[in-house]
Amino acid sequence: MTTGSAELPVAATAHRPLAKKRGRPGDAVFHGLLLTALGIALAALAWLFISILSNGLGNLSWDFITSRPSSNPARAGFISALKGTLVLMFYTVLVAIPVGFAAALYLEKFASRTRDDLEAKLRRRERRIAERRAAGAGGPGMAFAQVRLAWSRVWVRVGPPVNHVLDVNISNLAAVPSIIYGLLGLALFVAIMGFSKSLLAGGLTLGVLVLPIIIISAREAVRAVPVSIEQGAMALGATRLQAVMRQVFPAALPGMLTGSILALSRAIGETAPLIVVGGVTYATREPSLNPLEADAQPLFAMPLQIYSWADRPQQAFLDLAATGIIVLIASLIVMNLLAIWLRNRYTRRW
Amino acid sequence: MSSNSRIGGEVSQHAENRIPAMEVENAGARELVDGPTVFDCHDVSVQYGRSLALTGVNLAIRRNEITALIGPSGCGKSTFLRCLNRMNDLIPGARVSGDIWYAGEDMYATDVDAVDVRRRIGMVFQKPNPFPKTIRENLAFGMKVNGIKASPDRIEEVLRRAALWDEVKDKLDDDAFALSGGQQQRLCIARAIAVQPEVILMDEPCSALDPISTLAIEELMRDLREQYTIVIVTHNMQQAARVSDRTAFFTVVQDDRGRYGVLAESDTTERIFRAPADKRTQDYITGRFG
Numbered sequence: 001m002t003t004g005s006a007e008l009p010v011a012a013t014a015h016r017p018l019a020k021k022r023g024r025p026g027d028a029v030f031h032g033l034l035l036t037a038l039g040i041a042l043a044a045l046a047w048l049f050i051s052i053l054s055n056g057l058g059n060l061s062w063d064f065i066t067s068r069p070s071s072n073p074a075r076a077g078f079i080s081a082l083k084g085t086l087v088l089m090f091y092t093v094l095v096a097i098p099v100g101f102a103a104a105l106y107l108e109k110f111a112s113r114t115r116d117d118l119e120a121k122l123r124r125r126e127r128r129i130a131e132r133r134a135a136g137a138g139g140p141g142m143a144f145a146q147v148r149l150a151w152s153r154v155w156v157r158v159g160p161p162v163n164h165v166l167d168v169n170i171s172n173l174a175a176v177p178s179i180i181y182g183l184l185g186l187a188l189f190v191a192i193m194g195f196s197k198s199l200l201a202g203g204l205t206l207g208v209l210v211l212p213i214i215i216i217s218a219r220e221a222v223r224a225v226p227v228s229i230e231q232g233a234m235a236l237g238a239t240r241l242q243a244v245m246r247q248v249f250p251a252a253l254p255g256m257l258t259g260s261i262l263a264l265s266r267a268i269g270e271t272a273p274l275i276v277v278g279g280v281t282y283a284t285r286e287p288s289l290n291p292l293e294a295d296a297q298p299l300f301a302m303p304l305q306i307y308s309w310a311d312r313p314q315q316a317f318l319d320l321a322a323t324g325i326i327v328l329i330a331s332l333i334v335m336n337l338l339a340i341w342l343r344n345r346y347t348r349r350w
Numbered sequence: 351m352s353s354n355s356r357i358g359g360e361v362s363q364h365a366e367n368r369i370p371a372m373e374v375e376n377a378g379a380r381e382l383v384d385g386p387t388v389f390d391c392h393d394v395s396v397q398y399g400r401s402l403a404l405t406g407v408n409l410a411i412r413r414n415e416i417t418a419l420i421g422p423s424g425c426g427k428s429t430f431l432r433c434l435n436r437m438n439d440l441i442p443g444a445r446v447s448g449d450i451w452y453a454g455e456d457m458y459a460t461d462v463d464a465v466d467v468r469r470r471i472g473m474v475f476q477k478p479n480p481f482p483k484t485i486r487e488n489l490a491f492g493m494k495v496n497g498i499k500a501s502p503d504r505i506e507e508v509l510r511r512a513a514l515w516d517e518v519k520d521k522l523d524d525d526a527f528a529l530s531g532g533q534q535q536r537l538c539i540a541r542a543i544a545v546q547p548e549v550i551l552m553d554e555p556c557s558a559l560d561p562i563s564t565l566a567i568e569e570l571m572r573d574l575r576e577q578y579t580i581v582i583v584t585h586n587m588q589q590a591a592r593v594s595d596r597t598a599f600f601t602v603v604q605d606d607r608g609r610y611g612v613l614a615e616s617d618t619t620e621r622i623f624r625a626p627a628d629k630r631t632q633d634y635i636t637g638r639f640g
Contacts (some may be wrong), residue, residue: 103444116399116443128460228479232538234440236492237469246491251482259606348527 052329056286056322064117064323067297067306068286073316078324081305084199085268086332087294088301091203092210097260099207100214101249104256107167109220109230110245122152130278173212181209190277197278199287200294202301204302205277206296211265220250221267226350256348261339265332271303280308302328355491369485373535382595382618385413388549388579389434393449396429396438402610407448409598409616416571416580418590418619421600422634426611427583428476428625429601431551434581435471436464453548464596464597471582473541478534480526485518488526488537493604512540512569532563539570543578550574556589571592587635590619599631 067077129145185205195201225248233243277297287297302324309321389411394406404426411417411434419427429438436457437640438444450457457467470582476543481488490500491510505522509515514536518529526537535555542550552571556564571580584590588596598616617626626632 096613118465120443120445124460131460226479228477229474229481231437231440232475232479232481232541233495234465234493235435235437235468235473235475236495236541237465238495239465242495246495247481 042060052325054320054324055319058318060326061325065327072295073320076320077328078305080286080300081302081324083289084297084300084315085302086289087287087291087297087340088201088203088206089264089268089290091200091294092206092264095204095207096210097265098212100211100260101218101256103215104218104222105244106248109248111163115156118156118159124147124155125152126327170212170215174216178209178270179272179276181205182273184208185273185277193218195295197299198295199297202277202299203294204275205273206267209270209273210267213263213266214260217263218256221255222248223260224255225251254342258339258343261335261342265335268327268335269303271307274299274301351505375429382415385415387411387436388453389412390451392449394430394433394446394450396433397425397445398441399443402607404611407613409613411581412596413579414584416575416593417592418579418597419583419589419600420590420597421611422602424609424611425600425602427600428553429611431553431555431581434551435473437473439464444463458560462562469545469547470546471551472545473539474535474550474552476540478531478538480534483525484523485537486522487527488541489544491616492541496545498545508544509539511543512536513566515541530563532559532566533640535559535563535567536570539567544554547578549579549581552580554583554585557585564589591623594619599628599634601630601634
């Protein structure tokens with residue numbers, strides 16, 4: 001309590017001078033290894049980029065972007081592929097965004113995952129039914145309540161593991177090879193639902209392909225909104241649905257969109273599933289941009305055009321493939337910039 | 351008002367001596383009449399999962415008074431506060447037992463809509479939690495979900511009530527996050543008032559604020575007491591002494607049921623601070639807790 005510091009034991013040994021700097025060769029070697037690894041990765045990328053630019057830049061012109069495909073490499077252009085990709089992305093967005101966002105909101109905000117939570121719900125229901133019965137209630141309302149109660153009793157046991165399996169499998173789905181999604185799309189949209197091997201079937205397939213990625217990133221965005229926002233809304237007398245839809249969802253939206261754009265930039269370069277669904281076609285006419293006509297348009301997109309050019313023996317077509325890659329990469333960069341801008345513009349520090 | 355207050359002016363050496371434990375000026379002190387009770391709590395217990403958080407609380411909270419809930423960390427005072435507007439319903443695994451009567455009705459009856467409970471009993475949280483929207487939208491949200499028209503007049507009125515109007519009247523359409531912490535908290539109070547509640551619960555509303563904002567909010571509370579019933583959880587005993595009419599002291603008990611909170615005693619603030627009946631209260635308010 002009193003002058004404590006003076007009574008602290010003084011170091012018994014004499015003062016040791018501060019150590020001098022010395023080399024640490026282990027550190028230097030490790031540092032070097034890390035730099036080498038980084039160098040290899042960047043060099044591979046740079047080599048790829050440079051070779052594409054040197055082969056493809058010569059063809060890059062407004063004519064290339066606005067011309068149709070042609071068997072004459074000097075006149076061949078990219079417009080069919082660009083329009084095809086636009087229609088594909090339209091359907092991908094149409095499927096993946098509403099379904100993905102809804103699934104994310106449900107999983108984060110409405111699905112009860114803990115057993116305690118479900119048990120509490122069950123107890124409330126039991127009490128309510130007992131009270132209503134005591135009050136002499138009956139009829140179809142009561143029968144419905146009994147069915148709900150029976151379901152609650154089952155779900156208390158089954159729910160948590162089911163939700164857990166769902167959770168794990170959404171992550172697994174994001175890692176399934178894209179060609180499997182191609183087979184799924186072929187079976188579901190072409191064989192079962194009877195669409196032709198069209199932009200419509202391809203777009204829907206890509207939508208299913210990016211769905212798990214969108215769900216995962218959207219869930220993260222929802223989770224980033226502090227629970228105090230939701231509780232603040234509910235403390236004002238909002239229902240959970242109002243709190244989630246009017247406060248949590250708008251607050252999470254920029255993050256959800258950022259994740260979605262990144263997911264779409266994966267879809268835009270996907271080739272394998274499109275080949276499985278539609279085969280490598282050779283579009284001679286420009287596809288219509290009208291989404292309602294998408295089922296009548298042969299499946300054709302930027303990566304397919306690049307693939308079909310790269311498959312040819314003539315050097316002129318290989319150079320055209322490189323030019324197509326430049327356009328594809330440019331659109332990827334634009335999408336990523338948009339995502340970065342969205343994130344920086346709207347992200348909040350809570 | 352706070353300049354006169356001092357803690358432990360004459361600390362009693364023996365708990366049984368009823369020497370004033372703490373002298374505090376309560377600027378809003380007034381004659382208390384035993385008005386009608388708003389909340390009647392009987393044997394309230396709360397469990398989180400399998401662990402007991404709070405048990406055996408019997409407390410009456412009266413109309414148009416400020417009731418302070420004080421006590422050490424983990425004593426369950428915030429937990430108890432959240433029972434009063436069924437906020438614990440939102441916490442997975444939380445279970446409330448016992449009876450809480452609100453204006454003569456069983457608040458936890460199975461046919462009571464918890465949404466209406468929360469509309470009538472507003473809440474202000476520990477950390478200011480404005481919605482990430484404009485000031486106007488922050489106020490309009492609660493009004494809209496409760497079917498109240500968010501007219502400019504009403505917005506002005508609630509902002510004036512919350513002593514915020516002069517500071518924000520020119521930036522109603524600015525982001526609420528641009529306000530200072532104290533302003534954000536007053537916005538949250540305004541937001542709570544805007545839905546015309548009967549009771550306002552405040553969970554350590556000043557713990558994230560500087561002393562000047564704290565004073566502004568205390569002043570506001572004294573103002574609001576004429577119209578509302580206020581229950582405030584606070585860590586700051588001087589604050590409890592300054593603003594509240596009655597005080598409930600919660601404490602922590604450790605036994606074979608685990609570590610949980612109980613209500614040690616409740617009385618007028620004056621008596622709790624000058625002559626507490628319970629030794630634990632005396633120890634706590636004189637700083638000899640533990």
